[in-house]
Amino acid sequence: xxxxxxxxxxxxxxxxxxxxxxxxxxxxxxxxxxxxxxxxxxxxxxxxxxxxxxxxxxxxxxxxxxxxxxxxxxxxxxxxxxxxxxxxxxxxxxxxxxxxxxxxxxxxxxxxxxxxxxxxxxxxxxxxxxxxxxxxxxxxxxxxxxxxxxxxxxxxxxxxxxxxxxxxxxxxxxxxxxxxxxxxxxxxxxxxxxxxxxxxxxxxxxxxxxxxxxxxxxxxxxxxxxxxxxxxxxxxxxxxxxxxxxxxxxxxxxxxxxxxxxxxxxxxxxxxxxxxxxxxxxxxxxxxxxxxxxxxxxxxxxxxxxxxxxxxxxxxxxxxxxxxxxxxxxxxxxxxxxxxxxxxxx
Numbered sequence: 001x002x003x004x005x006x007x008x009x010x011x012x013x014x015x016x017x018x019x020x021x022x023x024x025x026x027x028x029x030x031x032x033x034x035x036x037x038x039x040x041x042x043x044x045x046x047x048x049x050x051x052x053x054x055x056x057x058x059x060x061x062x063x064x065x066x067x068x069x070x071x072x073x074x075x076x077x078x079x080x081x082x083x084x085x086x087x088x089x090x091x092x093x094x095x096x097x098x099x100x101x102x103x104x105x106x107x108x109x110x111x112x113x114x115x116x117x118x119x120x121x122x123x124x125x126x127x128x129x130x131x132x133x134x135x136x137x138x139x140x141x142x143x144x145x146x147x148x149x150x151x152x153x154x155x156x157x158x159x160x161x162x163x164x165x166x167x168x169x170x171x172x173x174x175x176x177x178x179x180x181x182x183x184x185x186x187x188x189x190x191x192x193x194x195x196x197x198x199x200x201x202x203x204x205x206x207x208x209x210x211x212x213x214x215x216x217x218x219x220x221x222x223x224x225x226x227x228x229x230x231x232x233x234x235x236x237x238x239x240x241x242x243x244x245x246x247x248x249x250x251x252x253x254x255x256x257x258x259x260x261x262x263x264x265x266x267x268x269x270x271x272x273x274x275x276x277x278x279x280x281x282x283x284x285x286x287x288x289x290x291x292x293x294x295x296x297x298x299x300x301x302x303x304x305x306x307x308x309x310x311x312x313x314x315x316x317x318x319x320x321x322x323x324x325x326x327x328x329x330x331x332x333x334x335x336x337x338x339x340x341x342x343x344x345x346x
Contacts, residue, residue, distance in 0.1 A: 002042075004187040008104060008153075011041040015061055022051050024060060032061040036275055037117040039106045044184045047213060054211045054243040057279075058107055065108065065275040073114050075272040077312035086123055087131045090312055095141045097131050099123060099162055100148035104185035109240055109279045111271045111308075116149055123149070132165050139171035145178055145206075152181040152188055156196055163200045175200060178236070180208040183215075186222035198229035207235045207262055210244050215256045227261040234265030237303070239286050240279045247292035254293070254301040264303035269318070272310050283307070283318065291320035 012018060015029040015038065022045075032038075040059045047055045078088045078096075086098040101121040106113070115121040135141055144166060151159065166175055177197075181188045197203060205226060209215060227233055235257050237244065244250050254264045267289070270280040290305045306315045322333050331341050 001187060004185055004190075007041045007043050007185060007187060011039045011105075012045065013037070013039055018060070022048060022056065022060065024051075024062065028063050028066070029061045032063060032065050036061070036065055036108075036113050037106055039103065039117065041104055041185055043187065043218070044105045047216065049213075052242075054240075055213060057242050058109065058210065058240070059105055060108070062108060062278065064278040068275050068277040070277045071272040071274045072310065073274045075310045076111065076308055077310075078112075081312050084127075084130050084134050086121075086127050087134055089138070089141070090314060093140055094143040094145065095135065095138075096145050096147055097135070098148050099128055099131075099146055100151050100153055102153050103148070103150045104153060104181055104188070107180070109238060109270060109273075109276045111273050113273060113275055121149070128162060132162075132169070135166070135172065136169050142171060143174040143176065144172055145176040147178040150179050150181050151177050152179045152193070153185075156193055159193075160196050160199075163197070163203075167200050174202055174204065176204045176206060178206045178208070182207050182219055182222040182226070183209050186216070186218040189222035189225050191225060194225040194229040194231075197226070197231060201230060204232050204234065206265060207233055208237070209235055209253065209257060209262075210237055210240060212249065212252045212256050215253075215260065220260050223260040223262055233262040235262050235303070236266045236268060237264070238268045238270060238279075239281055239289070239305075240270065241281045243279075245281045245285050245289070247289045250289050251293055251297055251301070254297070254303070258298075258301055264301055266315075267303050267305045269305070269307040271308055287318060287320045290318075294320065 015023060015033060038061050044055070044059060048059070050056070081088050081090050083089055088096040090096070101116060101123045103116060106117055110116060135144065146162070163175065166172055223233060237253065239245055244253065250267070257264055267286060269283060269286055270276060286305050293302050305318045307318060308315050329341050331339065333339060
């Protein structure tokens with residue numbers, strides 16, 4: 001098995017470096033990568049079966065990224081919600097702390113594609129210290145989500161240093177890490193990394209898998225190492241046109257996640273991020289997927305379908321219509337279409 005640093009070093013960053021059978025058809029892709037960087041490491045590249053498949057769509061630049069006039073550069077208003085650089089304080093008791101500007105694979109649908117992997121996102125020991133200082137001075141924050149970029153691309157020592165200082169802040173009860181590394185570069189999840197992470201419980205990790213083909217033996221081993229370290233794992237999946245906007249594919253993904261001790265947490269409607277409009281699906285598509293899963297599989301396998309409201313409004317759950325009426329009694333339609341009544345109490 002190649003070392004994760006070797007795999008990362010050998011990443012493809014120029015569309016011209018792609019194997020001929022995987023290259024896009026448009027010669028303007030260099031213009032795309034000049035604005036939105038490309039990085040595909042050899043491991044994730046090996047998951048692509050053919051041009052245009054669900055893995056290819058997530059990783060390979062597309063000329064449509066430059067044709068998007070519908071969406072916004074910063075749809076979640078993160079810049080305005082940042083009291084200091086690289087820390088977003090949207091919710092009263094939670095903060096999003098950006099500690100890495102790099103990812104193992106630059107997803108073409110990324111919410112922060114405007115700056116991840118570019119000079120627009122500068123993260124240093126000083127900016128991290130400033131974030132820690134803000135958290136110390138803001139005791140209302142009890143839950144911190146470490147993100148980026150991808151925090152698990154930091155060195156073991158860097159991650160240990162950040163987690164150690166967060167744990168010394170009395171008001172912080174929960175630490176979460178958001179990472180796609182177990183999916184895109186699972187070799188990074190070493191036994192040593194898992195041993196470092198388990199020192200900082202209660203610690204949670206939100207993973208990000210979008211398609212069943214991403215759950216490989218290597219990814220399963222990465223998830224096992226984290227789960228065996230006592231870390232609760234959740235998955236935040238993004239609904240993507242041509243990737244997973246199919247009820248059977250989504251159900252298969254959720255089942256495979258559970259087999260790897262990963263709880264399906266969210267299915268996100270695609271953000272209105274500039275350069276990603278070709279991935280967005282109608283909301284009705286997501287509601288139909290949820291209706292397909294509810295009752296037809298275990299509740300453990302059913303995540304929350306949500307849209308992250310543009311402008312920084314936060315996550316809004318979206319539920320399929322089961323025709324609920326509340327009069328004298330509660331009447332509704334079950335998942336298989338039967339009319340049901342729940343009698344009034346008392």
